[in-house]
Amino acid sequence: MGVLTKEELMEDKQYIFGALLIIANRMDTLLERELKEFDVTSKQWFLSVIIDNLFLKPPTMKEVAKEIGSSHQNVKQVALKLQEKGLLKLEKDKKDARVTRLMMTAQSYEFWEKTQPKGISFTEAVFDNIEKEDLAKARAVLKKVLSNLMEIDKRSIERDD
16 A cells, blocks of 8 residues: 555545645636737636626626626726727616616627637536536535635624624
8 A cells, every 4th residue: 555645644524625725726827828819817807708698687796796706996997998998888777877787799609609619618628527426516515615605704794792
C-alpha cells in the first residue's frame, strides 16, 4: 500500500471547499482567455448570461445582485461597462425612478450569438467525461450548498441589523 498524500487525507468537506475556490479561479482565468478576443470579461459575460437566462422581464440591479450573490455596486460597475459597449441598457423603472432595470440590447443579442459557440465548447470541455448521473448528483449538492450559503448570509445580515 502506497503512502497517502495530504490531499487524500483531507476530509471531503475540506477538499470540496478548497476545490470549489480553485475551480472558480481557474474557470474565471480560462474564460477570460476565451473571451479576450471579444473584448468582454468573464464578469460581463456572466452578468449577461444571468440577465438573459434567469429573468422573464428586465431585472433590477438589486434582483441581479441577489441572484448572483454580489453587491449592488459590483453589479452596477459591470453593467456600466456593458452599457459603454452597447451590450446592455440601464433604464429607470417607469413606476419607480429610484429603480434601475437592466435590459439586453439588440446589439447584445447579435454579439452573444457570435460568442455562443465559444461558450458552448468551453462548457462542454469543462464537463467532458462526466456522466449524466454524476452531473445530476453534483447539481443537487451544489443547490444545497447555495441554499446553505444564502441562509448563512441571511443570518449574518440579521445579526448586523
